[in-house]
Amino acid sequence: MAGAPERPGEFELIARYFAPIAGAGGLGLVDDAGLLRPARGYETVVTTDALVAGVHFFADDPAASIARKALAVNLSDLAAKGARPEGFVLSLALPHGWTEAWLADFAQGLARIAGEGACPLIGGDTVSTPGPLILSITAFGSVPAGRMVPRSGARPGDVILVSGTIGDGALGLQAHGFSAHGLSAHGSGKPGWVARVSEEHRHFLADRYLHPQPRLALAAALQLHASAAMDVSDGLVGDLAKLLKASKAGAEIDLDTVPLSAAARAAIMADPALAELAWTGGDDYEILCTASEREYLSLIVAAEAAGIALVAIGRVTDQGAVNYREKGRARSFAQGSFAHF
Amino acid sequence: MAGAPERPGEFELIARYFAPIAGAGGLGLVDDAGLLRPARGYETVVTTDALVAGVHFFADDPAASIARKALAVNLSDLAAKGARPEGFVLSLALPHGWTEAWLADFAQGLARIAGEGACPLIGGDTVSTPGPLILSITAFGSVPAGRMVPRSGARPGDVILVSGTIGDGALGLQAHGFSAHGLSAHGSGKPGWVARVSEEHRHFLADRYLHPQPRLALAAALQLHASAAMDVSDGLVGDLAKLLKASKAGAEIDLDTVPLSAAARAAIMADPALAELAWTGGDDYEILCTASEREYLSLIVAAEAAGIALVAIGRVTDQGAVNYREKGRARSFAQGSFAHF
Numbered sequence: 308m309a310g311a312p313e314r315p316g317e318f319e320l321i322a323r324y325f326a327p328i329a330g331a332g333g334l335g336l337v338d339d340a341g342l343l344r345p346a347r348g349y350e351t352v353v354t355t356d357a358l359v360a361g362v363h364f365f366a367d368d369p370a371a372s373i374a375r376k377a378l379a380v381n382l383s384d385l386a387a388k389g390a391r392p393e394g395f396v397l398s399l400a401l402p403h404g405w406t407e408a409w410l411a412d413f414a415q416g417l418a419r420i421a422g423e424g425a426c427p428l429i430g431g432d433t434v435s436t437p438g439p440l441i442l443s444i445t446a447f448g449s450v451p452a453g454r455m456v457p458r459s460g461a462r463p464g465d466v467i468l469v470s471g472t473i474g475d476g477a478l479g480l481q482a483h484g485f486s487a488h489g490l491s492a493h494g495s496g497k498p499g500w501v502a503r504v505s506e507e508h509r510h511f512l513a514d515r516y517l518h519p520q521p522r523l524a525l526a527a528a529l530q531l532h533a534s535a536a537m538d539v540s541d542g543l544v545g546d547l548a549k550l551l552k553a554s555k556a557g558a559e560i561d562l563d564t565v566p567l568s569a570a571a572r573a574a575i576m577a578d579p580a581l582a583e584l585a586w587t588g589g590d591d592y593e594i595l596c597t598a599s600e601r602e603y604l605s606l607i608v609a610a611e612a613a614g615i616a617l618v619a620i621g622r623v624t625d626q627g628a629v630n631y632r633e634k635g636r637a638r639s640f641a642q643g644s645f646a647h648f
Numbered sequence: 649m650a651g652a653p654e655r656p657g658e659f660e661l662i663a664r665y666f667a668p669i670a671g672a673g674g675l676g677l678v679d680d681a682g683l684l685r686p687a688r689g690y691e692t693v694v695t696t697d698a699l700v701a702g703v704h705f706f707a708d709d710p711a712a713s714i715a716r717k718a719l720a721v722n723l724s725d726l727a728a729k730g731a732r733p734e735g736f737v738l739s740l741a742l743p744h745g746w747t748e749a750w751l752a753d754f755a756q757g758l759a760r761i762a763g764e765g766a767c768p769l770i771g772g773d774t775v776s777t778p779g780p781l782i783l784s785i786t787a788f789g790s791v792p793a794g795r796m797v798p799r800s801g802a803r804p805g806d807v808i809l810v811s812g813t814i815g816d817g818a819l820g821l822q823a824h825g826f827s828a829h830g831l832s833a834h835g836s837g838k839p840g841w842v843a844r845v846s847e848e849h850r851h852f853l854a855d856r857y858l859h860p861q862p863r864l865a866l867a868a869a870l871q872l873h874a875s876a877a878m879d880v881s882d883g884l885v886g887d888l889a890k891l892l893k894a895s896k897a898g899a900e901i902d903l904d905t906v907p908l909s910a911a912a913r914a915a916i917m918a919d920p921a922l923a924e925l926a927w928t929g930g931d932d933y934e935i936l937c938t939a940s941e942r943e944y945l946s947l948i949v950a951a952e953a954a955g956i957a958l959v960a961i962g963r964v965t966d967q968g969a970v971n972y973r974e975k976g977r978a979r980s981f982a983q984g985s986f987a988h989f
Contacts, residue, residue: 332694337894338799339725339878343684343692351684351692353673355786357739357773384680398698398739398784432698438779443739445696445786458679537680553678 315407317433324414325397330427332394341429343393345449351393352448352455354384360402360439365487370409371416372517373442378420380540381446382521383592387538389456389530390448392426392523398443400436424523450530456596460535461554463625466603468617470522470594470610472568473543477588478581479516482509500578508570515568519592525617528609529596536596542587544640546595547629554597557626562586562633564620587640597623656748658774665755666738671768673735682770684734686790692734693789693796695725701743701780706828711750712757713858714783719761722787723862724879724933730797730871731789733767733864739784741777765864791871797937801876802895804966806938809958811863811951813909814884818929819922820857823850841919849911856909860933866958869950870937877937883928885981887936888970895938898967903927903974907959928981938964 315323321336329335332342345351358377360366378395385392397417401410421427426446461467485501501509522538529536535554539546543565551558567575567585575581596617598606603619610617624630631638656664662677670676673683686692699718701707719736726733738758742751762768767787802808826842842850863879870877876895880887884906892899908916908926916922937958939947944960951958965971972979 334798338729340693340695340729340731340796342796343694344793345686345692347688351686352681353684353737353771353788354681355737355739355771355773357741357775357784359741359775359777361778362776388679388681390681396694396696396786398696398786400698400700400741400782400784430694430696432696432784434698434700434782435703436700436779436782437702438777438782441741441775441777441779441782443698443741443773443784445737445739447694452685455681455683457675 320410320433324410325428325431328414328418328421328428330394330429333427333429336430341394341396343447348452349449350452352385352388352390352450353445354381355443355445356380356384357441357443359441366439368517370412374413374416375420375518377442377444378417378424379519379521380592381444382424382426382523383519383538383540385446385448386522386526387456387529387536387594388448388450389454389526389533390450391526392424393447393449394427394429395444395446396429397431399431399433400441401433402436402438402440424521454530456529456533456536458535458537458550458553461550461556461597461623462534462599463556463623465534465597465599465623466619467558467560467597467621467623468603468606468619469539469543469566470525470615470617472566472571473539473591473593474571474585474588475512475515475568476519476590476592477584478571478574479512479514480590483513483516500574500581503577504570504573508573511568511570516590519590521592522594522615524613525594525610525615528606528613529594532602532606532609533596533598536594539591539593539595541589543591543595544587550595551629557624558621558629559624560621560629560631562631562638564618566616566618661751661774665751666769666772669755669759669762669769671735671770674768674770677771682735682737684788689793690790691793693726693729693731693791694786695722696784696786697721697725698782698784700782707780709858711753715754715757716761716859718783718785719758719765719767720860720862721881721933722785723765723767723864724860724881726787726789727863727867728797728870728877728879728935729789729791730795730867730874731791732867733765734788734790735768735770736785736787737770738772740772740774741782742774743777743779743781765862795871797870797874797877799876799878799891799894802891802897802938802964803875803940804897804964806875806940806964807944807960808899808901808938808962808964809944809947809960810880810884810907811866811935811956811958813907813912814880814932814934815912815926815929816853816856816909817860817931817933818925819912819915820853820855821931824854824857841915841922844918845911845914849914852909852911853915857931860931862933863935863956865954866935866951866956869947869954870935873943873947873950874937874939877935880932880934880936882930884932884936885928891936892970898965899962899970900965901962901970901972903972903979905959905961907957
């Protein structure tokens with residue numbers, strides 16, 4: 308630490324930046340453990356996601372955005388499982404060059420998303436690493452016992468639906484990389500398109516990549532009406548394959564019904580090859596779910612009441628494969644899923 | 649990944665190495681989440697600890713030992729809180745050079761400690777990092793509601809006790825670094841002592857550092873009889889200061905009663921300055937606890953029935969300070985705690 312700027316120690320750091328985000332179960336963050344107390348008849352859903360600087364976000368992204376994303380991707384998993392957030396623990400590996408200003412910004416972003424999600428901090432660990440920043444969050448939610456929405460519940464005949472719009476995250480990564488970092492491309496897209504869409508669309512897409520909105524308002528509706536669900540984090544095509552594999556089923560998908568934002572449509576207009584990126588790229592954090600013929604309209608109505616659009620994009624089949632159709636023709640995908648690993 | 653050896657993808661890796669360690673709550677590790685179902689009247693204790701290669705262990709330590717330690721330090725926290733292990737999630741950031749043989753060894757070590765602790769894997773995330781290996785584990789235990797043993801419960805007049813022997817971890821780090829890595833010293837100790845104790849003692853100490861034994865068998869006794877507890881991970885002196893700060897109390901400690909192993913005594917005989925390292929160095933993973941005058945004998949007896957020695961080392965006072973005495977004289981410590989951060 309010789310020559311390093313004067314910085315608070317771990318305990319001071321916790322007291323100053325993290326204790327204000329702590330919930331009752333965090334016990335003031337002065338104990339070795341936090342507590343989860345599910346209400347009678349409820350159980351705890353646990354999900355964990357790690358993010359690495361340079362892999363899942365740019366190291367020089369705003370600290371508040373990094374914090375927001377790290378919790379948002381976990382809240383997105385809870386939403387998909389039909390769970391109400393109850394708390395989270397943060398494991399933070401800080402690279403040697405961290406500053407107190409960075410940490411203050413980080414804590415402010417974390418406090419904001421924790422407040423929005425009603426998901427308080429209940430514990431954590433902070434360590435120093437010679438490598439890149441790594442954040443690992445484990446988040447907890449509650450569901451009535453036995454009512455977590457699984458990946459494995461899709462049945463032949465069920466309707467397949469997605470929330471919001473698909474593809475903004477992957478397009479947004481290109482737009483953000485282009486605007487903030489002067490990068491020419493990430494993945495398969497040609498970067499030229501970024502300069503050919505409006506600044507408003509570029510900004511919309513970059514924001515969708517930087518600041519995913521977990522669909523927490525959908526959790527109750529999913530828990531009541533969905534047969535299976537997961538969040539779309541690694542691309543619609545790849546994640547649908549995972550859901551169907553867990554459900555031992557296949558699907559017919561009409562790609563023309565996959566909802567796209569105006570900005571994504573403008574990007575695809577500028578470069579038609581981007582349609583594939585929209586369907587297969589990661590970072591959407593929308594909900595992919597299935598519901599029976601009897602339940603799916605109730606699900607759509609309940610989602611609408613919660614302010615979230617759910618659109619039917621296909622049907623579950625008893626075949627092993629997923630058949631995609633676009634403009635009346637069969638379409639297949641070479642690479643189904645965006646892999647961070 | 650060009651030129652890299654052929655290695656399994658994330659999903660194959662999970663199925664091959666981690667699914668066999670999964671408990672029922674892990675849902676086969678094919679969903680986005682795991683489940684915790686505390687029994688009626690119980691609540692969930694949550695603890696999290698991150699370990700960084702080169703900081704908390706040597707990068708070339710055996711993979712099975714690294715895995716064991718990562719879970720053991722979390723189980724140690726659960727034991728201190730009086731909790732029975734229920735499961736854990738693992739967040740694994742693998743450096744670019746990982747091999748399947750390394751991972752197989754890692755999973756085998758993890759399976760063994762998970763089995764010993766009856767603490768199954770219920771979820772996780774695996775990511776790739778250009779930096780060092782980082783493991784973050786969040787572990788869950790159950791206690792009857794309201795009965796978690798806090799740090800903050802020590803009251804003036806309570807007896808202060810520690811389990812097992814103190815100082816082996818910090819001495820073992822030197823012994824292990826000397827034997828396995830040819831390092832001359834970590835911390836303040838002179839390395840000469842390592843060559844002046846028997847190979848048996850060196851091996852004992854190195855093993856205590858590499859393979860901490862979480863005191864799970866003590867959990868039930870602590871939950872029944874202790875007023876406060878924490879595990880000794882950052883050194884007895886520093887951790888006692890934390891417990892007393894949380895309890896708003898002070899203490900009188902007789903250092904001559906702090907239990908030392910035969911190997912630690914041999915090391916201190918070889919270099920008397922090591923006594924300070926034993927009292928202040930990290931990695932003991934013993935239990936530091938307090939119990940009232942009425943309860944402490946019951947606690948010692950219950951611990952003995954569980955096969956663990958608990959020794960009284962002092963008393964809680966209503967003063968703000970901790971007064972240490974050694975051979976009848978007052979003693980103070982310049983640096984109380986070993987800080988990884």
